[in-house]
Amino acid sequence: MKVRIVVSYVPRYRRGHRFHFVPPVTGIHLAAITPPEHEVELFHEQVRPVPVDASPDVVALSFFSGFARRAYALADRYRALGVRVVAGGPHVSYWIEEALEHVDVVVTGEAEAVWPSVLRDLARGTQRRVYRGEPTSLAGLPTPRYDLLEERFLVPRVLQATRGCPFTCSFCTVPDLNPGFRVRPIDEVIRDIATTHFPRFWQEKVAWFWDDNLLVQRRWAKELLRELAGLDRWWLTQASIDIVKDRELLDAMERSGCIGIFLGIESLDEADLKSVDKRQNRAREYRDAIRKLHDRGICVMAGFISGFDDQTPEVIASTADRLNEIGVDVPFLSILTPFRGTPLYDEHRRDGRILEERDWPHYSGYGVAFRPARMSPEQLLAAHRQMWNRAFAPAAVLERLARGARSLSRGAMMLSAAMNGFYGLKQITGNEPAAPPLEPKGTIRHPAPGDAPARLSRLGLKRDGVGISQ
Ligand code: B12
Ligand code: SF4
Structure with missing residues (x-):
């Protein structure tokens, strides 16, 4: 399959950035752990526009909460073209139901243990809607795919x-x-x-x-x-x-x-x-x-x-x-x-x-x-x-x-x-942090108080006052 990884971004300053110092590691890491039978391309929205076309088989979206609305809009456009969209990262890990209104598959937590099977299932058309990535050993991880990075990162x-x-x-x-x-x-x-x-x-x-x-x-x-x-x-x-x-x-x-x-x-x-x-x-x-x-x-x-x-x-x-x-x-x-x-x-x-x-x-x-x-x-x-x-x-x-x-x-x-x-x-030059727009807005359905199951407890782990223990 052709997998297009997109790291979403919204400028946080009134007129954005002209220089981009450092890229995220997320996209180049996700590309590196993608099994070799798939073709990968990578777009950082921070430095170039993301094309919206039907050429990829799967779009893999990564984003923080602040960029969620933008990422969802992108996902909606891809899906309208028949392209399947998978989302992961710190936002969707906690907002699964919300994300599923815009994407086909949500991967929560760390991707290493599940990413190959997500792609295998998508290739066969047998994908689930949610995959829970549990923390795994960091041994044997590949070098990030620096070759896929845009040149604009200094x-x-x-x-x-x-x-x-x-x-x-x-x-x-x-x-x-x-x-x-x-x-x-x-x-x-x-x-x-x-x-x-x-x-x-x-x-x-x-x-x-x-x-x-x-x-x-x-x-x-x-x-x-x-x-x-x-x-x-x-x-x-x-x-x-x-x-x-x-x-x-x-x-x-x-x-x-x-x-x-x-x-x-x-x-x-x-x-x-x-x-x-x-x-x-x-x-x-x-x-x-x-x-x-x-x-x-x-x-x-x-x-x-x-x-x-x-x-x-x-x-x-x-x-x-x-x-x-x-x-x-x-x-x-x-x-x-x-x-x-x-x-x-x-x-x-x-x-x-x-x-x-x-x-x-x-x-x-x-x-x-x-x-x-x-x-x-x-x-x-x-x-x-x-x-x-x-x-x-x-x-x-x-x-x-x-x-x-x-x-x-x-x-x-x-x-x-x-x-x-x-x-x-x-x-x-007056290019200070931008004030977020009050309108238009989407609807965030915050859960009832106390109804926010932390991943920690799902994993059978607890905070012990100084750190995390089993
Ligand atoms: C490095 C880092 C930064 C760097 C780089 C930012 C970047 N764009 O990557 C800098 C210092 C610039 C930064 C800035 C900010 N950050 Co920061 N940052 C981190 C940090 C410490 C590590 C992220 C990382 O690279 N991890 C290594 C990579 C390999 O892992 P990963 O990104 O988590 O991806 C894994 C999984 O999430 C998953 N995954 C991720 N995306 C996808 C997509 C798909 C399709 C799939 C299948 C899986 C998947 O698979 C990956 C492998 O396991 C995290 C903390 C954390 N542990 O997540 C906070 C964190 C991501 N940052 C956070 C925040 C809030 C910010 C800022 C808004 C802070 C601020 N107040 O300004 C800014 C935003 C700036 C920006 N331009 O984006 C929050 C996000 C919370 C949220 N719900 O949005 C985090 C979680 C920390 C926190 N406060 O809790 N940050
Ligand atoms: S020191 Fe605090 S803010 Fe920094 S990573 Fe640890 S828990 Fe998060």
Whole structure:
């Protein structure tokens, strides 16, 4: 069969992006695990329009909640042409019934164990409507199909080396979606990084791990870093802030070419962190933690969330200055979003705080889909935009770059300059995060409170307070 994989996307800025740094790993991974008897093509809607024609036998759609309406519209058009559509990913894993109104087959959870049989059944015309992908071992996974990537992605070597996270932040679907913590065999990760795939030197040089929390298992991580050190690469990933307690790990990160770490800092206030069960963070230790990474020349990218219950519009706007004070090199500023599959969703649903009239575009990370405690949804949106504009104003960007020039390694400085330049340019040209449209909207049928069976319990797993156990 001819399988067209489509990764849906909706621009989240008023005038979209001109540059596209990094692709998702989802599409190239799904293409790699597609059995060879099928012909695969791949489209990232982020960088080029997706053709809607009847040439593929099957369209495989992947999307986040914020892009669901767009993906469904695409699915409807393909189905009108008689093309069968399969959907997977973090949205449909929790919204099966909704997705089945637009697609033929839904794959929930992780695809590895079921994808070949989904395709086999489709080829025979005996497909089921729902396949439940359970977490499996990460050993033996193929190298992502980098050859299928569009050239417009500047840093194409993305990969995943681990899955899952031992923490339980209440706004995050990872503990439920990817339970436990699993690692790939190190030689297979190194194979994916060591092999030559790309035409430009920096594309060979940089490896971007799209992991949930790469460095959790310290022994495995240190061994991986030892191997990486021999490759003369630069690498980046997401990690939890507790890594700074392990000096040996930090040194190994520096030696192995780490140029950037994304930390989910989320808030500068302890009460906010406590309210979302972010127990690994200590606001008073941020400055010191960031200094330890700077001492090794590593660029600190940090996620901040607006919309915690204790926050006021003033607190949110002032965060823009406070994040520079603690030393963050590149801020990523989003709005709290109650995704189904998280404890936050269940709480907000129970307390009647979900804004049911707000459709999926409000779940893109830059919209407000719930009733904040101490301000209106409109005030939260406005405060977030104010913070974003302050954080990427020329003075704030220059302050970060000047500090970076003193503390960051060459690769880390290039990363910081590229990211700050990218967002700074958006700020001065008024290309800020777009406000999601209030109309037209679809209908989200939220389940009755308490009627949101978490994947975790279906899998016979439970949260034990520090992580996930059987
Ligand atoms: C890497 C990552 C990013 C990267 C890359 C984004 C991208 N487009 O891929 C960055 C940092 C840019 C990012 C940004 C955002 N992210 Co993000 N991200 C992740 C993360 C940590 C890993 C995703 C990943 O690549 N995994 C590895 C690949 C191989 O696995 P996978 O994508 O899950 O795909 C597997 C299955 O889902 C399934 N599958 C997926 N699609 C399909 C399709 C078909 C047809 C089939 C059969 C199977 C299938 O099979 C795959 C193999 O098992 C996840 C957490 C997680 N564990 O899912 C969050 C996550 C996906 N992100 C999330 C969010 C909310 C965002 C943001 C909106 C955050 C924000 N506030 O701005 C933005 C959106 C930006 C954008 N442009 O898309 C949410 C999505 C929740 C939801 N219901 O939508 C997640 C789940 C984290 C969370 N908060 O819970 N993110
Ligand atoms: S540390 Fe990050 S990946 Fe882990 S549960 Fe919290 S937000 Fe999710």
